[in-house]
Amino acid sequence: MYLNVAEIQSAITSLNAVHPEATEVITAPHPTHEGRTTALLRIGTRPADEVPGILVLGGVHAREWVPPDALVSLAADLLEAHESATGLGYGSSYFTAPQVRHVVENLDLFVFPCVNPDGRAFSQTTSAMWRKNRRPAPAGHTGPSCVGVDLNRNFDFLWDHLAKFAPDADVHTSDDPCDPQVYRGPAAASEPETRNVVWVLDNHPLIQWMVDVHSAVPVILHSWGDDQNQSTTPTDDFRNPALDAVRGRPNDGIGEFIPDWDLKTAVELAELMSDAVRGVRGVHYGVEPAYGLYPTSGTSDDYAYSRHFSNEAVPKVLGFTVECGDSFQPVFSEAEQVIREVSAALLALAVHAHEVTVG
Numbered sequence: 001m002y003l004n005v006a007e008i009q010s011a012i013t014s015l016n017a018v019h020p021e022a023t024e025v026i027t028a029p030h031p032t033h034e035g036r037t038t039a040l041l042r043i044g045t046r047p048a049d050e051v052p053g054i055l056v057l058g059g060v061h062a063r064e065w066v067p068p069d070a071l072v073s074l075a076a077d078l079l080e081a082h083e084s085a086t087g088l089g090y091g092s093s094y095f096t097a098p099q100v101r102h103v104v105e106n107l108d109l110f111v112f113p114c115v116n117p118d119g120r121a122f123s124q125t126t127s128a129m130w131r132k133n134r135r136p137a138p139a140g141h142t143g144p145s146c147v148g149v150d151l152n153r154n155f156d157f158l159w160d161h162l163a164k165f166a167p168d169a170d171v172h173t174s175d176d177p178c179d180p181q182v183y184r185g186p187a188a189a190s191e192p193e194t195r196n197v198v199w200v201l202d203n204h205p206l207i208q209w210m211v212d213v214h215s216a217v218p219v220i221l222h223s224w225g226d227d228q229n230q231s232t233t234p235t236d237d238f239r240n241p242a243l244d245a246v247r248g249r250p251n252d253g254i255g256e257f258i259p260d261w262d263l264k265t266a267v268e269l270a271e272l273m274s275d276a277v278r279g280v281r282g283v284h285y286g287v288e289p290a291y292g293l294y295p296t297s298g299t300s301d302d303y304a305y306s307r308h309f310s311n312e313a314v315p316k317v318l319g320f321t322v323e324c325g326d327s328f329q330p331v332f333s334e335a336e337q338v339i340r341e342v343s344a345a346l347l348a349l350a351v352h353a354h355e356v357t358v359g
Contacts, residue, residue: 001332002065002066002069002124002329002332002335003068003069003072004120004121004124005036005114005117005120005121005124008059008068008072008113008114008117009039009114011072011075011076011113012025012039012040012041012072012113013025013039015041015075015076015079016041018079019079019082019083021045022043022044022045022079022082022083022104023041023042023043023044023079024041024042024044024048025039025040025041025042026039026040026041026042026110026200027039028040028112028196028199028200029196029199030192030193030195030196030199031192032116032117032118032133032134032192032193033118033133033134033135033136033192034118034121034134036117036118036121038112038114038115038117038193038196040110040111040112040200041075041110041111041113042108042109042110042111043075043078043079043103043104043108043109043110043111044104044105044107044108044109045104045105046105046106046108048108048204049108049204049205049206050108050206051106051107051108051206052107052108052206052207052208052353052354053107053108053109053110053204053206053207053208053209054107054108054109054110054207054208054209054210054211054346054349054350054353055110055112055197055200055201055204055207055209055210055211055304055317056071056109056110056111056112056210056211056212056213056346057112057115057197057210057211057212057213057300058070058071058112058113058114058115058213059113059114059115059116059117059119059120060115060116060151060152060193060212060214060300061116061119061131061132061150061151061152061214062116062118062119062120062122062123062130062131062132062133063123063128063129063130063131063328063329064214064215064216064328065120065123065124065328065329065335066215066216066324066325066328066329066330066335066338066339066342067113067213067214067215067324067342068113068114068120069113069335069339070213070324070338070339070342070343071111071112071113071213071342072111072113073339073343074111074339074342074343074346074347075109075111075113077343078100078103078104078109078347079104081095081097081100082100082101082103082104085097085101086100087099087100088100088347090276090279090280090340090341090343090344091279091280091281091340091344092279092280093275093276093277093279093280093344093347093348094279095347095348095351099347099351102351103347103350103351106354107350107353107354108204108206108207109350110200110204110207112196112197112200115151115193115196115197116133116151116193118133118134119131119132119133119134119148122134127144128329129328130148131148131150131180131181132147132148132149132150132151132180132181132183133148133149133151133191133193134147134148135147135148135149135185135190135191137177137178138177138186141177141178143178145178145179145180146177146178148183149183149184149185149190149191150173150181150182150183150184150185151191151193151194151300152212152214152296152298152299152300153173153174153182153183153184153185153296153297153298153299154184154185154188154189154190154191154194154298155188155189155194155197155198155298155299155300155302155303156188156189156198156298156303157226157238157297157298157299157302157303157306158226158238158247158297158298158302159184159187159188159297159298160188160297161173161175161184161297161298162175163244164226164238164244164247164297165226165244165247165248165295165297166245166246166247166248166249168249169247169248169249169295170248170294170295171226171248171294171295171296171297172294172295172296173296173297173298184297184298188298197300198303201304201307201317205314205315206315207315207317208315208316208317208318208353209269209317209318209319209320209349209353210300210301210304210317210318210319210320211319211320211321211322211346211349212299212300212301212319212320212321212322213321213322213324213342213346214321214322214323214324215323215324215325215326215327215328215338216323216324216325216326216327216328217293217323217326218277218283218284218285218286218323218324218325218326218341219285219286219287219288219293219323220270220273220274220277220285220286220287220288220320220321220322220323220345221270221288221289221290221292221293221301221320221321221322221323222266222267222269222270222287222288222289222290222301222318222319222320223256223258223262223266223289223290223301223302223305223318223319224256224258224289224290224291224302224305225289225290225291225293225295225296225297225299225301225302226238226247226248226256226291226295226296226297226302227247227248227249227254227255227256227291227295228250228251228255228256228289228291229255229256229258229263229289229291230254230255230256230257230258231257231258231259231260231263233257234257235257236254236255236256236257237256237257237309238256238306238309239309239310248295256291262316262318265318265356266318266320267287268356269318269320269349269352269353269356270287270320271287272348272349272352272356273285273320273322273345273346273348273349274286274287274345275348276344276345276347276348277341277344277345279344280337280340280341280344281337281340281341283341285322285323285324285341285345290302290321293323299321300319300321301319301320301321302319303319304317304319305317305318305319320349322342322345322346324338324341324342325338325341
C-alpha cells in the first residue's frame with residue numbers, strides 16, 4: 001500500500017530515531033496552505049554542510065504516488081545497509097559495502113520525500129488525478145480546477161512564460177488559474193512548497209546535485225528545459241532579454257547556453273543513473289535534455305541549475321528530473337519494482353557524482 005502523508009512523516013521520524021548517528025530531521029519553514037509542515041531527512045554521519053550534498057525531491061506533483069514511497073524506501077535501505085556494513089543490491093545493480101559507507105560518511109543526502117503534502121492527501125482521498133497543490137481559488141473563480149498551482153511551474157526561472165518565450169514556443173505552462181494541470185501561480189515562488197525547496201538550497205550551500213523524481217515517461221532529464229542546448233555562445237542564455245521574443249523555438253539556431261563541461265558531466269551522470277535502472281529488471285530510461293520532452297518554464301531542475309549563473313557567489317547545482325515508471329499510480333506490486341529502479345538510479349548518482357563532477 002502507498003504511504004499517506006502522515007505515514008511519510010512518521011517514517012522520517014522513525015528512521016531518525018533508529019539511526020540518530022547518521023540522520024537529522026530538518027523541518028521546512030513554510031507551512032502549506034492547509035497548515036501542514038513538511039520535513040526532510042538528512043542522511044550523513046558528518047556534521048551538516050561539511051561535505052558535498054545531494055537534494056532529492058518527491059511528491060511535487062500530487063498524483064505521482066510512487067516517488068515519495070521510493071525516497072522513503074531508499075533512505076531505509078541505505079541506512080540499514082550502512083548499519084550492518086553490507087552492500088545493497090537491486091537486481092544486477094549492486095553497490096558494495098564501501099560504496100554504501102562512502103555515501104553515508106562522505107556526502108549529505110537530503111531526502112525530501114513529500115514536497116506537496118496537501119496535494120497528495122487530496123489525490124489519495126478525493127481526486128486521484130489531482131496534480132497541483134491546494135492554493136485556494138482566487139476571488140471570483142469557483143470551479144474545482146481553480147484551486148491549486150503546479151509547483152513545477154512556480155520556480156523563479158523564466159517564470160513569466162508570456163514575456164520570456166516566443167508566442168509559438170508551445171511552452172507547457174499557463175497563466176490561467178483554472179488550468180487543471182499547469183497553472184504557474186500568481187508570482188514566481190508564490191507557493192510555500194516552492195519556497196521550502198528554495199530554502200533548502202539557500203541554507204545548505206554545499207548541495208551540488210539535485211534530482212526531482214516524477215512519473216511517468218520513463219526518462220532521465222537534465223538541463224535545460226526552456227530551449228535546445230548550445231555551448232558556443234555564452235550570451236545566449238536565460239538572462240538575455242533580446243531572446244525573449246524567440247526563446248523556445250526548435251531548430252532556430254538559438255539555444256540556451258550550457259558550458260561543455262557541465263553538459264558532459266550531466267549526461268555522464270544521467271547515463272550512470274540509466275544504467276543502474278536497467279540493471280534492476282531491464283527497463284530502459286532514456287537520457288535527454290528536458291527540452292526534449294517539451295518546453296518548460298519555472299521548473300525545479302532548471303531553477304536549481306540557473307542559480308549560479310544568476311549569482312556566481314551561489315554554488316553550482318546540477319539539476320536532474322527522473323521520470324519513473326509508466327503510470328502515475330501503478331498497482332503496488334509494480335510500484336515496488338519502480339521504487340527499486342529509482343533507488344538504484346539515485347544510489348548510482350550518489351556513488352559517482354563527485355568523481356564525475358570533479359573529473
